Amino acid sequence: MLNxxxxxxxxxxxxxxxxxxxxxxxxxxxxxxPLAVLAALEKAAASGELWRHxxxxxxxxxxxxVLAMSLGTAVGCLLGRSPLINRLFGGWLLxxxxxxxxxxxxxxxxWFGLTEAAAVFAVALNKLPHVAVTVREGSRALDPALEEMAxxxxxxxxxxxxxxxxxxxxxxxxxxxRSGLALxxxxxxxxxxxxxxxxxxxxxxxxxxxxxxxxxxAYSLAFIAVIQAVEWGVLRRWEARCVRWxx
Amino acid sequence: xxxxxxxLTIERxxxxxxxxxxxxxxxxxxxxxxxxxxxxxxxKSTVLRIVAGLDRDFHGQxxxxxxxxxxxxxxxxxxxxxxxxxxxxxxxxxxxxAEAVAAMLQAVGLAGAEDLYPAQMSLGMQRxxxxxxxxxxxxxxxxxxxxxxxxxxxxxxxxxxxxxxxxQRRPFTLLMATxxxxxxxxxxxxxxx
Numbered sequence: 001m002l003n004x005x006x007x008x009x010x011x012x013x014x015x016x017x018x019x020x021x022x023x024x025x026x027x028x029x030x031x032x033x034p035l036a037v038l039a040a041l042e043k044a045a046a047s048g049e050l051w052r053h054x055x056x057x058x059x060x061x062x063x064x065x066v067l068a069m070s071l072g073t074a075v076g077c078l079l080g081r082s083p084l085i086n087r088l089f090g091g092w093l094l095x096x097x098x099x100x101x102x103x104x105x106x107x108x109x110x111w112f113g114l115t116e117a118a119a120v121f122a123v124a125l126n127k128l129p130h131v132a133v134t135v136r137e138g139s140r141a142l143d144p145a146l147e148e149m150a151x152x153x154x155x156x157x158x159x160x161x162x163x164x165x166x167x168x169x170x171x172x173x174x175x176x177x178r179s180g181l182a183l184x185x186x187x188x189x190x191x192x193x194x195x196x197x198x199x200x201x202x203x204x205x206x207x208x209x210x211x212x213x214x215x216x217x218a219y220s221l222a223f224i225a226v227i228q229a230v231e232w233g234v235l236r237r238w239e240a241r242c243v244r245w246x247x
Numbered sequence: 248x249x250x251x252x253x254x255l256t257i258e259r260x261x262x263x264x265x266x267x268x269x270x271x272x273x274x275x276x277x278x279x280x281x282x283x284x285x286x287x288x289x290x291k292s293t294v295l296r297i298v299a300g301l302d303r304d305f306h307g308q309x310x311x312x313x314x315x316x317x318x319x320x321x322x323x324x325x326x327x328x329x330x331x332x333x334x335x336x337x338x339x340x341x342x343x344x345a346e347a348v349a350a351m352l353q354a355v356g357l358a359g360a361e362d363l364y365p366a367q368m369s370l371g372m373q374r375x376x377x378x379x380x381x382x383x384x385x386x387x388x389x390x391x392x393x394x395x396x397x398x399x400x401x402x403x404x405x406x407x408x409x410x411x412x413x414x415q416r417r418p419f420t421l422l423m424a425t426x427x428x429x430x431x432x433x434x435x436x437x438x439x440x
């Protein structure tokens with residue numbers, strides 16, 4: 001256990017040392033020391049502000065993540081299973097993939113107002129095409145031999161979906177989920193900065209206006225920690241359980 | 248009609264430009280056991296796939312009673328990688344339920360291996376599970392595509408004995424493609440391709 005986590009610990013110590021060393025040569029206002037950031041973190045935590053904003057951001061991440069994953073999976077399956085639908089709408093996906101996140105966010109705010117729904121919609125729409133493309137490739141990779149078996153044994157559509165397509169897609173879904181989590185929380189911050197009155201993104205925007213770099217780093221690191229905890233505590237364990245059958 | 252069995256006429260079957268079968272007729276009466284033999288590439292598997300309804304892209308006619316329950320053992324086991332042997336059988340919703348599944352897995356020699364995933368089984372075990380899946384459904388027509396190939400002699404003979412006793416207990420139509428002379432003792436008639 002220790003041997004396996006040792007390189008990670010070493011890398012973290014090295015990063016802290018480099019940071020502390022660089023902070024010694026730069027003005028404190030531009031690059032505060034790790035201890036100054038820790039102090040800012042403690043202060044924000046003690047006042048309760050940190051938790052309030054983390055919770056707001058995490059809530060948006062969760063809702064838009066679930067939306068993007070479920071809709072993206074449905075779209076990806078449709079495109080992957082039907083060449084006709086893929087020829088018709090595959091191009092839309094390409095356009096969405098290349099649409100800058102900022103454009104989607106601004107348009108959503110203009111069309112739907114500065115609302116929570118618009119914010120979550122904009123984030124989900126940014127992630128949806130990535131999920132759809134991954135799932136589309138996954139659906140295409142399904143072994144037709146298994147489908148033939150299901151046809152001969154007269155499985156219903158639902159049973160084929162539930163016991164053939166979805167289990168086959170599990171590794172693809174986890175790949176999409178992991179890259180999705182990382183992408184979504186970054187976009188949520190932009191959404192909060194542009195049109196919300198709470199959340200880590202909103203708070204960073206305020207701190208930017210008063211040039212509080214320690215505060216900016218404190219909030220960023222806190223949320224990175226949250227996302228890492230979700231990744232290692234939930235996603236990795238869940239995935240390991242789902243692919244036990246690999247033997 | 249061939250007495251409630253399989254009535255197949257293939258005028259022509261091509262893969263692209265390659266002609267596989269021409270003017271081929273097959274009539275299997277209900278309850279009859281027929282083996283297709285012949286060198287590889289003559290279209291044995293193609294005939295089986297057409298009978299099973301997996302390949303409808305041919306010139307000709309296939310008549311099979313709608314009520315006939317068809318099961319098949321493919322050349323490869325085709326078990327679901329993410330389901331155990333027991334789950335794979337249960338998912339087909341066999342008439343006898345969980346009890347029949349347990350009994351059938353025992354009959355093919357997989358007692359104790361019911362909860363293994365295909366990746367944890369040898370190819371021979373997977374093939375036996377595939378045979379169990381086809382038999383537990385109590386088919387009216389069982390299609391075997393080289394089902395006993397690559398099993399060791401003893402196991403292959405045990406599987407043949409099981410098939411024989413299952414057919415004695417509850418007669419069903421059998422259509423098999425085979426290379427092995429040992430399989431021919433199972434059938435009433437041999438069709439050379």
